[in-house]
Amino acid sequence: MSATRPDVIRLILDDHESFRARFAELDTLRDDATAAAAVWGPLAAELEVHATAEEEFFYPQLLDRVDGMVDETEDAVSDHDEIRHGIRRAAAAEPGSDEWWAGISDARAANDEHLAEEERDDLAPFLEKTSLEVRERVGEQFAAFKREHAHGAGLDYSDTGSDEYLAEHT
Ligand SMILES: [Fe+2]
Numbered sequence: 001m002s003a004t005r006p007d008v009i010r011l012i013l014d015d016h017e018s019f020r021a022r023f024a025e026l027d028t029l030r031d032d033a034t035a036a037a038a039v040w041g042p043l044a045a046e047l048e049v050h051a052t053a054e055e056e057f058f059y060p061q062l063l064d065r066v067d068g069m070v071d072e073t074e075d076a077v078s079d080h081d082e083i084r085h086g087i088r089r090a091a092a093a094e095p096g097s098d099e100w101w102a103g104i105s106d107a108r109a110a111n112d113e114h115l116a117e118e119e120r121d122d123l124a125p126f127l128e129k130t131s132l133e134v135r136e137r138v139g140e141q142f143a144a145f146k147r148e149h150a151h152g153a154g155l156d157y158s159d160t161g162s163d164e165y166l167a168e169h170t
Helices: 008-027 033-065 070-091 098-129 132-148 162-169
Strands: none
Touching: 008 033, 008 098, 008 132, 033 070, 033 098, 033 132, 033 162, 070 098, 070 162
């Protein structure tokens, strides 16, 4: 049975890998706005779905189950909001324009820093301190949220706000 239930750590790492690959692909499409837009549109939506799924299901569990994770969670939510700023900057610009690329570049810079920090400071302690059963249960919720909000359905890319988030979850 457990083979069919995904560990949330695996799901998050798979998303990270896919984000890295697609940002790298965008670098090769600087001269082809149509092709770049075809990569960026779905990527922007998945960044938002992923960040929101983490905020809904992963970070509350991290705060509950691992001591001393408040600063790390604040950092992560702030990073998610920075990624969202880049996405919104690009969304307000003409695809292929300098401003559009600047928004993508903002999102990428925030995302690059965030993924490395999250893997080291958040995923690693969660993996160490929780059982496979817990990680699979969170994984099911994470996967269901992603299915429900495929292509960003129902999400609005607005800031979560780390202060508000912590007030609600701690
Ligand atoms: Fe994240």
